[in-house]
Amino acid sequence: MAGLDQNWWRGAVIYQIYPRSFADTNGDGVGDLPGILRHLDHVASLGVDAVWLSPFYASPMKDFGYDVSDYCAVDPVFGTMDDFDRLVATAHDLGLKVITDLVFAHTSDRHAWFAESRTSRTNAKADWYVWADAKPDGSPPSNWQSVFGGPAWTWDARRGQYWMHNFLPEQPQLNTHLPAVQDALLDVARFWLERGVDGFRLDAINFGMHDPALTDNPPAPAGGKRTRPFDFQLHLHNQSQPGLIDFMRRIRAVTDAYPGRFTVAEIPGEGAEAEMQAFTQGGDRLNSAYGFNYLYADALTPELVRTATDAWDGREGQGWPSWTFSNHDAPRAASRWAHGRDLRATAEVAMLLLMCLRGTAIVYQGEELGLPQGDVPFERLVDPEAIANWPETLGRDGARTPMPWRTEGSFAGFSTVDPWLPVDARHSALAVDRQDEDPGSMLAATRRLIDLRRTTPCLRAGDMRVLIADGDLLVFERSLGDERRLCAFNLGFTSREWAAPAGWTVVEAVGADQVDRLEPLAGRILAPD
CATH class of the missing domain: 2.60.40.1180 (Golgi alpha-mannosidase II)
Structure with missing residues (x-):
């Protein structure tokens, strides 16, 4: 951790933890906050600057935490607020910053805001979500399609209207055009900042604002693989509206009131590069952003690196990029990029490259071990997108399988019971305990390469x-x-x-x-x- 440096995040290395899959301490097969606390020494031993925690908030888990039913509560499956406070305090004692997810584009349909909003067209929160009348023939208000398949609209008989959802029907879209909604979300940010959080990763924030005219999206040009109705459109009107910039400024004003805080936006989609630039330009928007340049790339090529580098050349007023090769939404890089070559060699050269890129580097749990994509049979799939589009979409489950802590014993030391996703046998052989004392292991190489970045200013910044x-x-x-x-x-x-x-x-x-x-x-x- 860079002491009192307000810009500690420039060139930092951030370690992403997916709590469901990190470590289970209460024997229910699901990772929890005490499990993260138990293994923070491992994270600190890597030499990283910060941890990013994927959602642990109260949720019915239709999208495994990205459907939030209470932004200011810890879901019991993950533990308690006291567990979270202990985690933050221990991380800070170890020199680690703590970054959490903010899911500001939508909530769960179980959130109290939505429960009130759907009761009538005149209640205090009637406009907090995106509601619209049916067309005269009863069909949805626009042709917008959801990421997970099917129309981006679901009918509600109580209001006699459709609600919008860019993802699952259980994830209704917030109307962030409304100042009151923005105010409520900013209060959520303040709640966690007051608890000592050092920054936020803003989930799919470019999906956070829609065209109020509900203009139909035009068709996408022919070509490319299409596995979902979503792939047939150019997403000009259901997302990425100009008003998002003003919302970014409001978020930045809140975080700037707490010195040394960091904001990084996740920007998926075809137009990610322009949005990454727009959301981070100047000194009054977000600190950083990352797109899916590398995350969905089928191959790691010099041209891919050159294109990203040319776009982020440090020109006057330009923001700061972040890069990640693997995460909870994309198949693991070692498997995507090996193409029949040695997985360990692929993982090691990718880690060296990540540590040499200009920007903030994000390492996903298990990347330090060289884990390949986990093998999850169809009958064990839980990802709604993977199930709906199987076998054409790899889905996200293979990147979310449990973290292997011990080679011997049941379930790789993750849990004492069969976990929510199966442990890949190849992962057990790459467990932390086997690699920890081996100077020739991928884990040792990761520690060495992160140290190289930390101790070489030109690589960091x-x-x-x-x-x-x-x-x-x-x-x-x-x-x-x-x-x-x-x-x-x-x-x-x-x-x-x-x-x-x-x-x-x-x-x-x-x-x-x-x-x-x-x-x-x-x-x-x-x-x-």
Whole structure:
């Protein structure tokens, strides 16, 4: 942790914890806050700056916590508010910041706000959600489609109207055009800031505001894989409205009242790059944002890195990017990017690259162990999107399987009972206890590479300039003042000729060692002599 530095997050490494799958202490097969507390020493041993906790709020768990029924309560499946307070205090004692999720685009249909809103068209919260009359033929008010399949509208007989939902029907859309709704959500942020939270990850915030005219979305151009009705449209009107910028300013004003707080937006979708820039521009919007540049990429290529780097070149007024290769919503990077190659080598070169990129780095639980995507048979699937679109959509369950703590014993030390998702046998062999004392393990490499970033200012906060993005060969320079590092990677399947320039010495390396070439999945970091 960077002491009193108000901009500690610039170039920081953040470790994402998905609480349901981290560690179970009460024997119900679901991870909990005491489980996170029990293993915070492991997180601290990685050398990261902060932890990001996915939702632990009260929820009926239709979308496993991203359907919030009470923003200011801990769901009993995860523990108590006292557990949360102990977790924050212990994390701070270990030098770790704590970032939590804010889900501001929608709530659960079990939230008290929605329960009141649906009772009539005249109650105090009648307009807190997006309600609309049916068309004359009874069909939904617009052609908008939900991410999880089917129309983005559900009929409610009590009001005689449809409610909007970009995701599940049980996740009604908040009307954030309304100042009273924004005020209530900002009060939620203040509640957690007062409890010592160091920042927020804003879930799918570009879905947070709709076109009040309910204009139909146009069809998407032909081409590309389509597994959902959602994929057939350009999402111009059900999300990403200009008023979101003013809401971002209000969020930033609240967090700025608490020194050293950090905000990072999740921006999914085709237009993510422009929205990432817009939401973080200047000094009065969010601190950072990440899109799905790497998360949904089928291959890790120099061109992918070059494109992201060119977009975030540090020009005047530009915000600060964050990058993540794996998380709870995307298949694990080692499996996506191996393409038949060694999983460990793929995981290690990806970790080195992540530590060398300009931006804040987010590491997902298990990435430090080199976990591949978990194997979840159809009968054990719980992700509603995976079930609805099986087998065309991999879904999210394979990235959410339990964290393996022990090689021996039942359920990899995650729980004493069969967990909510199965433990992949390959993961047990990669458990923390087996890797912890092995200097040649992926865990040891992760600690070493995070330490490299932490102790090399130009890797943490310097400029980045791509020198070569030729086929499989990627070479770029990081610089800060007089400090420079040269970063070279072969991300392909065959060796590439590349020799260290005169006057440079290798200070870190992964993959096979050759003098005048880079073998596949090899990376080198060089410093001037």
